[in-house]
Amino acid sequence: MKTMKAQAALAVLLAVVAAGCSSGDEDPGQAIFHPRGVEALHPSEAAAGELLVGGKVYVPVYSNIYSGGPTATTELSATVSIRNADAERPLVLVAVTYYDSLGNRIEDYLDEVVELDPMATVEFVIERPDTRGGSGANFIVEWGSTTPIAEPVMEAVMLGRFGGVGLSFVSQGRPIRMVGPSRLEP
Secondary structure: HHHHHEEEHHHHHHHHHHHHHOOOOOOOOOOEHHHHHOOOEEEOOOHHOOEEEEEEEEEEOEEEEOOOOOOOEEEEEEEEEEOOOOOOEEEEEEEEEEOOOOOEEEEOOOOOOEEEEEOOEEEEEEOOOOOOOOOOOOEEEEEEEEOOOOOOOOOOOEEEEOOOEEEEEEOEEEOOOOOOOOOOOO
């Protein structure tokens, strides 16, 4: 049983690495999905205005990082992973939008409101040659549900090379919460 789990984990890791090491022939503006994730997405019957709960998540993404000075950069591939943590209810995805370091919208990845099956994951891949986002790129994911639901998990995994050394790191998505002034007591 443990061997099967280890083999499955290795297969997923190899798929992520292979996505980051592709030939680069794809259109840089085209989202690349893990095939199983696409199978878990379905058009939603609920409109964005009908959702009972929801939120927006900011996911930091690095399409390149500085590696020695202001002009020396290392290109990275990034996989943005959106995971439905609820075992019973679908997660509604209203929008998945990619922004660059200056806050300019690069890409809207959904044409319609979709549902992600319970416990399913969908991934969006930014390939290594696509550096439109820069070192301060990010995704904003708007999600919801028509019923109470477990909060989804969102993160980005970056992969690259610096010389002969492989680089990899993860950035966690953070819920966007509005803050306002507070009164400080003397």
